[in-house]
Amino acid sequence: MKALELFLGILTAVGGFVEIGELTFALNAGSKFDFSLLWVVALGTVGIIVYGEMAGRVAAVRKQPVFHLIRERAGLTAGLVTLIAANLVNMLTCAAEIGGIALVWQLVSGWPYRPLVAGTFVLLTLAVWFLPFKWIERVFGLLGLLMIVFVAAAVASKPDWQQVSGGFIPQLPKAATSSEMWLYAYFSVALFSSIVLPYETYFYASGAIEDRWKPKDLNLNRIIIIGGSVLGSSLAVALVILGSQQLSGREIEAQLPGTAALAAGISLGRWALIAALAGMVFAFGGAAVETTLSGAYNLAQFFGWPWGKFRKPREVPRFHAAWFILLLLSTLLILSGVDPVSVVEYSIVFAVVTLPFTYFPMLVIAADKRVMKSFANGWLSNTLGWLFLVLTTLAALCAIPLLLITHGGRG
Amino acid sequence: MNKESVDLMRSVLDHEIVDADDVPCGMVDDVELSGGPGARLAVEALLTGPGAWTDRLPWVFPSLVKALVGRHTSRIPWTEVASAGDRIKLKSTAKGLGLNVGDGKLGHWLGRIPGSEAD
Numbered sequence: 232m233k234a235l236e237l238f239l240g241i242l243t244a245v246g247g248f249v250e251i252g253e254l255t256f257a258l259n260a261g262s263k264f265d266f267s268l269l270w271v272v273a274l275g276t277v278g279i280i281v282y283g284e285m286a287g288r289v290a291a292v293r294k295q296p297v298f299h300l301i302r303e304r305a306g307l308t309a310g311l312v313t314l315i316a317a318n319l320v321n322m323l324t325c326a327a328e329i330g331g332i333a334l335v336w337q338l339v340s341g342w343p344y345r346p347l348v349a350g351t352f353v354l355l356t357l358a359v360w361f362l363p364f365k366w367i368e369r370v371f372g373l374l375g376l377l378m379i380v381f382v383a384a385a386v387a388s389k390p391d392w393q394q395v396s397g398g399f400i401p402q403l404p405k406a407a408t409s410s411e412m413w414l415y416a417y418f419s420v421a422l423f424s425s426i427v428l429p430y431e432t433y434f435y436a437s438g439a440i441e442d443r444w445k446p447k448d449l450n451l452n453r454i455i456i457i458g459g460s461v462l463g464s465s466l467a468v469a470l471v472i473l474g475s476q477q478l479s480g481r482e483i484e485a486q487l488p489g490t491a492a493l494a495a496g497i498s499l500g501r502w503a504l505i506a507a508l509a510g511m512v513f514a515f516g517g518a519a520v521e522t523t524l525s526g527a528y529n530l531a532q533f534f535g536w537p538w539g540k541f542r543k544p545r546e547v548p549r550f551h552a553a554w555f556i557l558l559l560l561s562t563l564l565i566l567s568g569v570d571p572v573s574v575v576e577y578s579i580v581f582a583v584v585t586l587p588f589t590y591f592p593m594l595v596i597a598a599d600k601r602v603m604k605s606f607a608n609g610w611l612s613n614t615l616g617w618l619f620l621v622l623t624t625l626a627a628l629c630a631i632p633l634l635l636i637t638h639g640g641r642g
Numbered sequence: 643m644n645k646e647s648v649d650l651m652r653s654v655l656d657h658e659i660v661d662a663d664d665v666p667c668g669m670v671d672d673v674e675l676s677g678g679p680g681a682r683l684a685v686e687a688l689l690t691g692p693g694a695w696t697d698r699l700p701w702v703f704p705s706l707v708k709a710l711v712g713r714h715t716s717r718i719p720w721t722e723v724a725s726a727g728d729r730i731k732l733k734s735t736a737k738g739l740g741l742n743v744g745d746g747k748l749g750h751w752l753g754r755i756p757g758s759e760a761d
Contacts, residue, residue, distance in 0.1 A: 534668070537665055538666070548752045602728065
């Protein structure tokens with residue numbers, strides 16, 4: 232049964248790495264800069280492994296999810312600002328995922344967009360209400376694995392592997408103009424942010440408590456977060472490769488989920504196109520569930536409400552009301568006619584601003600030998616933890632200026 | 643609690659409160675103290691609820707946020723605290739102390755929806 236716990240990592244990673252924002256950022260990064268941003272994917276993967284492992288460890292040892300730590304160590308005011316920002320990001324991301332599912336559904340059925348948004352809302356509500364947490368992990372995690380078709384498509388597109396491996400070395404674009412440099416910097420920050428999205432750690436730590444992890448599960452925690460993140464990272468790398476191989480030079484900008492499916496279809500044919508579309512529905516669905524539940528977890532944990540899918544809904548009514556209201560607000564936002572991809576682009580940039588406020592309390596607690604005892608951070612976790620805290624702070628400071636300078640990545 | 647002293651900032655304030663059955667029932671949003679200059683300072687009660695935490699916000703936010711979320715505050719006598727550490731554990735149940743009262747009505751309503759008994 233313990234092997235099935237892997238699905239928490241898979242859902243966290245699929246919902247975090249290949250949601251609609253990552254899908255478009257990674258494809259466009261490949262299309263605009265070929266393989267030269269792959270090092271950012273690798274860097275982000277290490278970052279999410281470091282902080283995901285810490286979040287899971289603290290949850291297993293202290294039974295404390297992320298927003299308890301934020302409230303405890305950052306205090307009320309800074310914690311409340313983080314809560315509002317984090318839930319705004321959750322809502323925007325969830326809205327984008329709902330829109331993404333409706334767009335894919337429309338592509339397949341030809342039905343009008345807005346009723347499909349409403350239909351998506353109904354299906355997601357039923358899934359979160361009726362499915363126990365373990366089945367949410369399994370359904371969205373397992374079916375989101377259909378996204379592996381992008382890895383197969385990337386391999387089939389026959390990239391120059393020497394150039395691909397060269398992309399993992401940090402670099403600047405050659406002979407670039409200043410506007411291209413700004414665009415490269417923007418894509419670096421956005422791609423990094425789309426990989427280390429804060430809701431992944433909120434959801435992962437809460438999921439560890441939902442799954443009743445104990446200190447003896449810490450090895451499992453490492454396997455799950457490394458396995459899930461490497462899987463998600465492989466999908467992101469595949470999307471960058473496909474962006475370079477299929478879209479670069481064709482003046483195609485990935486602004487719709489269908490563009491990604493098309494990139495897989497060009498390499499592997501009709502069945503790959505179908506698998507990609509189905510995979511996207513479950514990956515976006517997983518991200519929508521992840522963000523809406525994260526929002527409810529955050530609120531409940533910050534204010535000390537009873538929470539969790541492991542409790543009966545009538546015992547945790549504020550938690551259930553919270554996720555439902557968040558899902559409803561996200562749906563209303565997307566029904567207003569905003570473009571899902573634009574929404575998620577902004578949400579990803581704003582997400583990076585919340586990262587230092589999320590990571591700092593986590594690092595302080597995980598490193599505190601007084602509270603974590605023998606489970607406190609070792610030298611490697613501490614070194615990497617501080618390094619990524621500095622990197623996320625720099626990214627947070629640069630994110631909004633870069634968004635403005637590059638007109639949202641449009642140059 | 644039979645300890646003579648406790649680090650209020652590190653081990654009490656902004657910590658989760660759980661009842662005797664380990665059910666979460668709020669955060670320590672403020673602490674009520676007794677005593678004064680020259681007198682022994684003692685913790686009288688823990689305060690939880692929007693009425694308590696909104697007062698800790700800066701500038702004009704206390705009155706603004708109170709208008710939005712209300713001013714309900716629950717008072718938990720310090721004598722009801724069994725232990726303080728990662729979380730504050732109480733000796734009684736939330737129901738016995740009148741905590742989580744809002745959940746009753748909403749929970750009753752949610753309980754009528756199919757699937758509400760599943761866990």
